[in-house]
Amino acid sequence: MSASSIFIILVSSILVNNFVLSRFLGICPFLGVSKQVETAFGMGMAVTFVMALASLMTFMVQHFILIPLGLEYLQTIAFILVIASLVQLVEMIIQKSSPTLYSSLGVFLPLITTNCAVLGLTILNIQMELTMIEAVIHGVGAAIGFSLAIILFAAIREKLEYYNVPEPFKGFPIALIVASFMSLAFLGFTGLV
Amino acid sequence: MNIEIESIMYPVLVLGGLGFVFASGLAYASQKFHVEVDPKITEVRDVLPGANCGACGVPGCDGFARGVVAGELPVDGCPVGGSECAEAVAKIMGVESKGLTKMVAKVICNGDSTKCKENFVYEGIEDCTAAALVRGGSKSCAYGCLGLSTCVRACPFDAIEITEEKIAKIIIEKCTGCKKCVIACPKNVIDMVPYDKYVVVACNNKEPAKVVRPKCSVSCIGCKICVKACPVDAIGFDNNLAIIDYEKCINCFICAKKCPTKAIEGELDRMKEAKSRKKLSS
Numbered sequence: 001m002s003a004s005s006i007f008i009i010l011v012s013s014i015l016v017n018n019f020v021l022s023r024f025l026g027i028c029p030f031l032g033v034s035k036q037v038e039t040a041f042g043m044g045m046a047v048t049f050v051m052a053l054a055s056l057m058t059f060m061v062q063h064f065i066l067i068p069l070g071l072e073y074l075q076t077i078a079f080i081l082v083i084a085s086l087v088q089l090v091e092m093i094i095q096k097s098s099p100t101l102y103s104s105l106g107v108f109l110p111l112i113t114t115n116c117a118v119l120g121l122t123i124l125n126i127q128m129e130l131t132m133i134e135a136v137i138h139g140v141g142a143a144i145g146f147s148l149a150i151i152l153f154a155a156i157r158e159k160l161e162y163y164n165v166p167e168p169f170k171g172f173p174i175a176l177i178v179a180s181f182m183s184l185a186f187l188g189f190t191g192l193v
Numbered sequence: 194m195n196i197e198i199e200s201i202m203y204p205v206l207v208l209g210g211l212g213f214v215f216a217s218g219l220a221y222a223s224q225k226f227h228v229e230v231d232p233k234i235t236e237v238r239d240v241l242p243g244a245n246c247g248a249c250g251v252p253g254c255d256g257f258a259r260g261v262v263a264g265e266l267p268v269d270g271c272p273v274g275g276s277e278c279a280e281a282v283a284k285i286m287g288v289e290s291k292g293l294t295k296m297v298a299k300v301i302c303n304g305d306s307t308k309c310k311e312n313f314v315y316e317g318i319e320d321c322t323a324a325a326l327v328r329g330g331s332k333s334c335a336y337g338c339l340g341l342s343t344c345v346r347a348c349p350f351d352a353i354e355i356t357e358e359k360i361a362k363i364i365i366e367k368c369t370g371c372k373k374c375v376i377a378c379p380k381n382v383i384d385m386v387p388y389d390k391y392v393v394v395a396c397n398n399k400e401p402a403k404v405v406r407p408k409c410s411v412s413c414i415g416c417k418i419c420v421k422a423c424p425v426d427a428i429g430f431d432n433n434l435a436i437i438d439y440e441k442c443i444n445c446f447i448c449a450k451k452c453p454t455k456a457i458e459g460e461l462d463r464m465k466e467a468k469s470r471k472k473l474s475s
Contacts, residue, residue, distance in 0.1 A: 061211070065207055065211070066207070069203050069207060070203075071203060071204055071207055074204055074207065074208065077208065078207070078208065078211060081208070081211055081212060081215060082211075082215070084215075085215035085216075085218065085219055088219050088222075089218070089219060089222050092219075092222050092223055092226040093222075093226055095226070095228050096226040096227075096228055099228075
């Protein structure tokens with residue numbers, strides 16, 4: 001496997017096919033945990049950990065268990081099982097290592113379990129017929145893309161607090177508008193790879 | 194019918210096996226990453242009502258338990274649990290509870306559609322906050338209950354109903370005193386009264402009798418008969434409205450009987466019931 005293909009996978013998953021802004025996966029934490037850069041960063045790191053490990057684990061589950069036994073139709077439920085366990089693990093680790101981050105992530109941490117970005121990533125890995133290393137790189141890339149989107153978004157939302165937004169647009173509406181502009185901006189990367 | 198046993202066995206075994214492997218991994222991790230939680234927090238959490246209503250001011254019962262154990266919140270800070278809950282929490286924390294009187298919400302208006310005149314017909318959104326924006330609502334009395342269910346929707350315990358005469362009534366047995374309706378009401382016509390007092394001034398109109406009398410037949414007209422009649426001087430007057438001092442009130446019902454407009458409401462049945470219950474239990 002060449003360095004260029006790694007680079008292509010990374011660029012494509014971070015910028016061109018950004019999970020949040022191009023594939024529209026994982027919108028829930030994107031909107032929910034993006035009020036502060038710090039928590040957004042924590043969320044990004046948690047998702048990175050889960051995505052990287054989930055790519056590896058689901059690849060192994062798919063290729064060493066499901067395919068040999070001809071049980072590909074169990075893909076979704078088996079992957080959810082893997083993701084749920086990983087999220088639980090991450091939750092325990094964060095609770096132990098950083099109680100402040102744990103309380104600020106709140107309900108969104110267990111919600112990574114049902115985060116479509118993670119499930120979408122693992123299923124895309126299989127659909128794109130990636131090798132194990134490529135799958136992990138794709139997972140890391142997707143997670144970096146997610147973190148990039150959520151941190152940029154959080155930074156903009158932090159700034160928005162100081163601006164004189166018209167009353168009807170205050171809070172959530174303006175956040176949605178900002179998200180749509182970011183999505184448009186990321187559209188500019190189309191055709192890069 | 195010929196079912197291949199493998200087609201059922203394999204999925205079950207695979208998923209069961211995966212589940213078992215992950216579960217044991219998690220069990221190990223939970224040991225390794227175990228966080229010491231103050232056992233008092235769990236104990237306090239267990240005696241709380243668990244409605245997560247937020248009436249105490251912090252989000253959820255878990256937050257309240259943490260706050261109490263940290264000493265930031267009072268042991269009797271949970272208005273929903275009442276005195277029983279406060280005592281249980283105090284016992285865990287090893288302090289004396291001051292004995293919280295249970296407060297319940299009460300709509301201090303009896304001016305329903307048969308008693309209070311309407312200024313106009315309101316045909317907007319069925320919501321008091323919305324209705325109050327239109328010249329203060331359709332009622333001629335600017336202080337009265339509009340009966341458009343804003344409090345019903347705010348109540349997490351289904352303790353409020355709207356009567357046929359379009360006025361909110363609180364079902365006292367269901368009320369936990371969380372004050373959600375008090376906050377939600379745009380007319381500020383819901384007040385907190387002690388659960389064990391059975392007389393209440395059910396009028397919120399602060400206008401003089403001359404103005405209010407033509408509008409509503411059950412308003413307080415400021416005649417001060419109750420003030421004179423009260424044997425324990427528990428009734429005062431402010432803004433043309435009688436005010437009962439519940440610290441002094443002895444539930445004698447004299448004010449409720451003497452009130453010419455029946456603006457002082459006495460819940461005789463509820464008191465009798467409470468008394469008979471007390472007798473039974475003793």
